[in-house]
Amino acid sequence: MLINQYIKISVLEKTIFEDIPSFFNIKHLQKLFDIYNFLAYHSGEFIYEKSFSDITNLSEPTIDSFISHLEDFHLLDRIYTVSNISKSVRRKKKVYLASASLYSNSTANFSSGCLYSTAIYEKIRDLKPVVYIDRQIHEVDFILHINGKIFPFFIKTVDVISPSELNNLMYFMKKNKLEEGYLIYKGVFKILDLNGYRIFLIPLSTFLASEISFS
Numbered sequence: 001m002l003i004n005q006y007i008k009i010s011v012l013e014k015t016i017f018e019d020i021p022s023f024f025n026i027k028h029l030q031k032l033f034d035i036y037n038f039l040a041y042h043s044g045e046f047i048y049e050k051s052f053s054d055i056t057n058l059s060e061p062t063i064d065s066f067i068s069h070l071e072d073f074h075l076l077d078r079i080y081t082v083s084n085i086s087k088s089v090r091r092k093k094k095v096y097l098a099s100a101s102l103y104s105n106s107t108a109n110f111s112s113g114c115l116y117s118t119a120i121y122e123k124i125r126d127l128k129p130v131v132y133i134d135r136q137i138h139e140v141d142f143i144l145h146i147n148g149k150i151f152p153f154f155i156k157t158v159d160v161i162s163p164s165e166l167n168n169l170m171y172f173m174k175k176n177k178l179e180e181g182y183l184i185y186k187g188v189f190k191i192l193d194l195n196g197y198r199i200f201l202i203p204l205s206t207f208l209a210s211e212i213s214f215s
Contacts, residue, residue, distance in 0.1 A: 020069050031056045032066050039076055043097045044117035074098050081131040085176060094131055096121040113157045120155060120184055123208055132172060140172045146214050152181045159186040173197055
């Protein structure tokens with residue numbers, strides 16, 4: 001409890017009510033804090049600046065600048081989506097808090113799924129992941145580009161995987177001629193061999209505790 005209070009008061013509130021205003025001229029600090037809290041609760045979800053206009057009565061450009069300030073002070077990140085990994089066109093955005101500890105200490109009624117995905121994002125944050133989603137709503141949570149190779153990661157908050165839950169990951173792998181993909185979940189480590197495609201099922205605890213290395 002004391003740690004939660006320390007993070008909220010010493011990190012969050014000090015950053016938003018003292019540090020950010022010392023660099024930027026902001027008249028609506030409480031609204032900035034309200035936007036942060038809303039984004040914190042929805043960490044790992046798509047964001048639309050227009051929805052904040054209804055909540056805060058601020059213009060979309062102002063809301064966008066507020067979110068940029070929160071990014072500048074490393075409280076959160078906006079992750080862009082791509083529908084074609086060979087092109088740099090970026091479309092919709094997801095928001096992730098920069099740290100899972102910020103998420104769990106920012107909202108009393110947090111979602112375990114959001115905390116789960118935020119912890120995974122924190123682990124790979126420095127690798128600059130993007131989100132894949134196409135017009136048919138085939139979505140893959142994180143795509144990493146490392147040394148000219150593509151590594152897709154899919155997240156499920158379950159301990160048993162059904163075949164249908166692999167559909168989006170398999171679709172992405174086949175479309176991009178990838179032999180391997182990764183699924184992070186609550187179960188045990190397994191390697192699935194599906195007609196020449198290998199999917200590594202990695203327990204969340206193992207993924208978070210391990211050093212990430214790709215050859």
